[in-house]
Amino acid sequence: MTAKKWILFDIGGVLEVVDDDAWQEQWWQRWCTHTGLERPDFDARVEGAELPEIDVKAGLEAEFWQRLGTALALDADDRDAMRADFWDAYCGTANTELIEFARSLRGRAGLAILSNSADGAREEEERRYGFSEIFDPICYSHEQGVNKPDPQAYLLALQKLDADAADVLFIDDRQHSIDGAAAVGIRGVLQRDNALTIAAIEAFLAD
Incomplete structure (x- = not known):
């Protein structure tokens, strides 16, 4: 057989x-512009958020967005908009x-x-x-x-x-x-x- x-x-x-070579940077830049932060400050805040490794661990998505939103001083609506924009870009x-x-x-x-x-x-x-x-x-x-x-x-x-x-x-x-x-x-x-x-x-x- x-x-x-x-x-x-x-x-x-x-x-x-x-475009896996471009979408992530474009997404980060959109939200850097949205927050009004200079890119070095934006990147430092993201780094300091100690985001969970959601590429190799499950069940951490809510924590990821909570930590990121807090680090960037986003209100709930902006955090939800950032998440929706992420998935639109991610899924193409x-x-x-x-x-x-x-x-x-x-x-x-x-x-x-x-x-x-x-x-x-x-x-x-x-x-x-x-x-x-x-x-x-x-x-x-x-x-x-x-x-x-x-x-x-x-x-x-x-x-x-x-x-x-x-x-x-x-x-x-x-x-x-x-x-x-x-x-x-x-x-x-x-x-x-x-x-x-x-x-x-x-x-x-x-x-």
Whole structure:
């Protein structure tokens, strides 16, 4: 019997259209301007807030925003607006072509997600894009406790897939994440163009 094949997707820069190299700095700068603080003072306040590591720990989102809001002297409305602006920037827009292609693969391959994340991402991305209708499991770094490209991130995902590395194709927009997958035997595709990624997935499934 042929082993089940899996397509494992990253989210930001793959299933979501977002510039991971720019959005965080742009978001910080918007809120620096909003507070009226000079950037060195703004950065010092953020540093002094000792924000929890919401990229590798779950259940800390409320504490994160409370600490950040207090450090920047934001009232509740501004804090909520900052949080909403963060998630809008974080989630970008749907890469509809790739999402719908993934949906079309149901029955031909297992479909899963492995993504570096922030606490709250599961709820925010589900509300916007309904990923759980297509992908299972969805492996987030804040729930697994480790970020890509640490090998443990991929090994934990393989456990959840109950799959061998050779039966998984990983799609990511970061070369270091592709390299991390390769280190544990998972083949990877660097997302640059939907047509090329789709062709690579079809070739993997036909192999």
